[in-house]
Amino acid sequence: MSDIINFGTLQLRFLHTKDDTGGSVDIFEMTLQPNARMPIPHYHDRWDETIYGLSGVSTWTIDGKQSDLAPGESVFIKRGIVHGFTNRSTGPATCLCILSPGVLGPQYFTEMATLLSSGAPDPVQMKATMLRFGLIPAPPA
Template identity: 45%
Template sequence: MPAPDTGLRVNPAEEIIATKGLSIRFLLTGESSNGSVATFELTVPHAEGLPAPAHSHDHYEETIYGLEGVLRWTVDGAVIDLGPGEVLCIPRGAVHRFDNQGTQDAKALCVITPAAIGSDYFRETFAVINEAAGGPPDRARMLEIMRRHGLTPAPPPVAKA
């Protein structure tokens, strides 16, 4: 007799969203966790970084667990290198970004609690990045997408004289 279908699945939201080597592999979304958590793998090629402006979010924490390589995170001005087996919790309201300044690709597991952001945000921003065809993405469009999905873009850095 077959087991009853409970609706439980391994990686129920598996989807890969990618641009320029940067990829997001969603594993769990708010829809599949009653809104409690979203989880995705982030892969960043060497010498690449966050293609969107630094930002903060007031509605969720973002916990990053290093899997491969080293990602350099800047959180409220503090520089933190995160390697395999290390974890970083970015609190609500902290301005942050990441870069891979290493010689190998980096991979991290990202956990969003509660699941206030999902794959739609990454699909939309990566589309704008892809449309730029290697040039800088349309900043106004990126900022609009970020705000609509609950991210607060940080002001651009002030040039030093």
């Protein structure tokens, strides 16, 4: 399972999915290029998320509070908490993402990558895709 999903300035490589873990976890490596950011801050109510820094430094905003994630550090995002990320550094940042239980899988990211590759993605389609997979876009601040 080494296919890379390119998501603009993000690259994801799934290591385990809900399908091969019986729904226990989804685990993927995510690389954020400089200036990469989460397209739409969101929350989810069906899984928790743990992020472990592997290389570089990314900035995570969790429940309105920003924290830098360096190699060897981790953040926990409880279900229902709005979050987003960015890479403000001049080099790539890589982290390991663990979703528990595993309910998302790579299909969401594949569909969003297709929408984003169209140049000017339709926000209505993006929101519909997010909601179909259990990601709830955060209301504008």
